[in-house]
Amino acid sequence: MDKDVSAPKRLLIIDDDRLSAKITEKKLCKQGYEVVVLNSASIFLESLKQKKPVEYDLILLDVMMPDISGIDALVEIRKHKNNLELPVIMVTSKEESEGIVEALKAGANDYITKPLNLEVALARIRTQLQVKELISLSLQSKQVSTINTMVTTLNHEINNPLAIAIGNLSICKHKPDNARIEKALKALDRITHIVKKIENITETKMEEVEYSDDTNMYKIK
Amino acid sequence: MMFDESKLMSHFDGDKEMITELIEVFDDSYKESLTALKDSLKEEDFKKIELHAHTLKGMIANFFAEDLRVAAYDIEKMGHNSEISGYESQLAVLDEKLPMLITELRSFCG
Numbered sequence: 001m002d003k004d005v006s007a008p009k010r011l012l013i014i015d016d017d018r019l020s021a022k023i024t025e026k027k028l029c030k031q032g033y034e035v036v037v038l039n040s041a042s043i044f045l046e047s048l049k050q051k052k053p054v055e056y057d058l059i060l061l062d063v064m065m066p067d068i069s070g071i072d073a074l075v076e077i078r079k080h081k082n083n084l085e086l087p088v089i090m091v092t093s094k095e096e097s098e099g100i101v102e103a104l105k106a107g108a109n110d111y112i113t114k115p116l117n118l119e120v121a122l123a124r125i126r127t128q129l130q131v132k133e134l135i136s137l138s139l140q141s142k143q144v145s146t147i148n149t150m151v152t153t154l155n156h157e158i159n160n161p162l163a164i165a166i167g168n169l170s171i172c173k174h175k176p177d178n179a180r181i182e183k184a185l186k187a188l189d190r191i192t193h194i195v196k197k198i199e200n201i202t203e204t205k206m207e208e209v210e211y212s213d214d215t216n217m218y219k220i221k
Numbered sequence: 222m223m224f225d226e227s228k229l230m231s232h233f234d235g236d237k238e239m240i241t242e243l244i245e246v247f248d249d250s251y252k253e254s255l256t257a258l259k260d261s262l263k264e265e266d267f268k269k270i271e272l273h274a275h276t277l278k279g280m281i282a283n284f285f286a287e288d289l290r291v292a293a294y295d296i297e298k299m300g301h302n303s304e305i306s307g308y309e310s311q312l313a314v315l316d317e318k319l320p321m322l323i324t325e326l327r328s329f330c331g
Contacts, residue, residue, distance in 0.1 A: 019250045019280045023243060066272045093279060095294070115232060115282045 009129055010034045010055060014041050014073065015062035015091060020114055024060065024091075027118050028125075040065065041073035048080045056086070058128055060112075063092040063099045071102055078107040084135045087128035091116075149208060152217040157194045161187035223322050225285040226329065232285070241330045243283070248323050251280055255315060258296070262308060271300030277315070286322050289315060 011033050015021040018039060025035045036056070038044055045068070048054070059077070063070040074088055090103040090111040100111050109128050112121045164187035168180040211217040233240050254277045261269035274297035281290045292314040299305045 017276050017279045019243065019246050020283060022246055023283055026239060064272060064275050093275070114279050
């Protein structure tokens, strides 16, 4: 189910430094975000492993933590959610350049440094959330387009033989005719054949072609 | 002053009420981290030394007390390099001056 786009974005801060986490939480809440703080990644990772729905739009993840390191937590997160589904911004001290590179290679979307520069943090958070939203809208649009194309395909591929079957059988109601019954049976066979193809459809067996000026259909190979 | 007043006020948008609240969190948190750091120095557990010094450094950085931040960072580097000889002087700085920092911060916020 899609979240209400007007609802405040929900951020998760994972940082063992309670003070820094509290400061970040307060600053982001003032900016209208809903913020949850965890001092260790273990609870969140457990919920991911149990396939529970993720309630956060973005995670701010500290690089260096005692229990599970930020990098290890990130690697685990990326097994379940890619960087478009769940953006992760690493939080690091100025001196940790190696950690930043490692984190970006492991799938972090971006990083910010401590102590938090609010303007920089907000800009990076907003960018990641906007990209996430654009991707989500694009996927929805593609899904609608695919459904429309499939409906056109079904209309074309099934309605034609259906019309042949119905037409011939209607005539046979008044005057039995084996040749017409044969045509109707062939048309029904064709529908059965098309339905079976659709059941086993994969992308590689479909080719999108133009049906009319503003409509496409799938040519089923 | 052990901390940079103008950077502190700028960082918190002049919100002394928020700073006052955070000083109390700092007062609890630093003691926990400093105790853990001392334990890990006694055990010569380099990874823990690096972690606890790193956490302490992060907390201190929020209040722009640069000398104390550098002291914590020096110990963090020692832990990272598995070479802790000479840590005592930096630990003494933290031990002695962190309570003084808290006092100064409280006084600043009135």
